[in-house]
Amino acid sequence: MTNDEPLRIGVLGAARINDMTLFPAARDIGARVVAVAARDRDRAEVYARENGIERVVDDYAALVADPEVEAVYNPLPNGLHTPWNLAAIAAGKHVLGEKPFASNAAEAEQVHLAAQEHPELVVFDGLHYRYHPVFRRLQQIVQSGEIGDVQHIRAVMSVPVPDISDIRWSYPLAGGSLMDLGVYCIDVIHTLAADLGGAPQLATAKTGHLDGTHPEVDAWSELTYELPGGVAATAEMSLIGPQHFVITVVGSKGTVHQPNLSYVHTDDRIMVFTRDSTRVEELGRTSSFIYQMRAFADSVRNGAPYVTTTASALTDMRAIDAAYDLAGLSPRPSAPID
Numbered sequence: 001m002t003n004d005e006p007l008r009i010g011v012l013g014a015a016r017i018n019d020m021t022l023f024p025a026a027r028d029i030g031a032r033v034v035a036v037a038a039r040d041r042d043r044a045e046v047y048a049r050e051n052g053i054e055r056v057v058d059d060y061a062a063l064v065a066d067p068e069v070e071a072v073y074n075p076l077p078n079g080l081h082t083p084w085n086l087a088a089i090a091a092g093k094h095v096l097g098e099k100p101f102a103s104n105a106a107e108a109e110q111v112h113l114a115a116q117e118h119p120e121l122v123v124f125d126g127l128h129y130r131y132h133p134v135f136r137r138l139q140q141i142v143q144s145g146e147i148g149d150v151q152h153i154r155a156v157m158s159v160p161v162p163d164i165s166d167i168r169w170s171y172p173l174a175g176g177s178l179m180d181l182g183v184y185c186i187d188v189i190h191t192l193a194a195d196l197g198g199a200p201q202l203a204t205a206k207t208g209h210l211d212g213t214h215p216e217v218d219a220w221s222e223l224t225y226e227l228p229g230g231v232a233a234t235a236e237m238s239l240i241g242p243q244h245f246v247i248t249v250v251g252s253k254g255t256v257h258q259p260n261l262s263y264v265h266t267d268d269r270i271m272v273f274t275r276d277s278t279r280v281e282e283l284g285r286t287s288s289f290i291y292q293m294r295a296f297a298d299s300v301r302n303g304a305p306y307v308t309t310t311a312s313a314l315t316d317m318r319a320i321d322a323a324y325d326l327a328g329l330s331p332r333p334s335a336p337i338d
Helices: 023-029 041-051 060-065 078-090 105-117 133-144 177-195 288-302 310-327
Strands: 008-012 032-037 071-074 094-098 123-126 150-160 201-208 220-226 232-238 240-251 254-258 269-274 278-282
Touching: 008 060, 023 032, 023 288, 032 041, 032 060, 060 078, 071 078, 078 094, 078 105, 094 288, 105 123, 105 310, 123 288, 123 310, 133 177, 133 240, 133 254, 133 269, 150 177, 177 220, 177 232, 177 240, 177 310, 201 310, 220 310
Parallel strands: 008 032, 008 071, 071 094, 094 123, 150 232
Antiparallel strands: 150 240, 201 220, 220 232, 240 254, 254 269, 269 278
8 A cells, every 4th residue: 555545435324414523524635435334225225325435335334444444434423433443443444433432431532542552553542623724823822822822722613403313312322512612622632631731630520411401411610720830721612602712812911712613614713802902813714624534544544643542532521521410410321332
């Protein structure tokens, strides 16, 4: 196999999200989506024809075992991430797994240990925002001292999910605002805390649920953290609010603001406000999913290092479990493979 050979990807499920997360990114790097498996084979056949997937296999087990598939993309419901990521690793496949990395920290540790046993494999946590120049530029501005000493970090993610049948409301499938959105906000805070020289400490955790339904599933969550040097941080997540994805870092001399953490392809601005000036930097609307796929392929083909490792995913999942515990809710349950 040569380094310029097209990456051969197999996709688990016929999810709508693939239209944004997989297909444009695969085209960008010249990858082949060689196979798809779905619970309904007839649906998979239609899906494959519509999206240029080369063929359909009978089920998820057949896909991870397929000798032509070298990398598995896993956008299944949250509760199915760990079982099929583990199956893919056991079959010798590289893995690009959608967030959240697992249903709970115990599962994340399983995958982390499995990945450590197979260092030849790339096991990649799909926090795509980490690979876009917009977030990297935000880190540079914070680290440069331009906004002074950091005082407060705020990460907010909100989406409207009005349909109560949506899988994000399913406790058995590891639903909830912390799982669907909080993993981003928590990862932002952990990443910026590391830039400041330490780890965040969870101070408070509050959650709420929809009246009369889904009592175990957090419709919204608010967390506060204490960071090195007396820095405060806030993470706010909601499945019942308007679409809103922002990072704001306030310092002693100014503020840096990223107005769209998740969908940088629609808003690529970094806004910097200091005592003396205001400026807007625009860093390009190439999708963060494309940057992520480029990084994934570079790791698979060339052994390039990557930041969304199983170790960082385990840290995030431990933080999510801790937030549920402090808020008086149970961590999400594990789902058996079938």
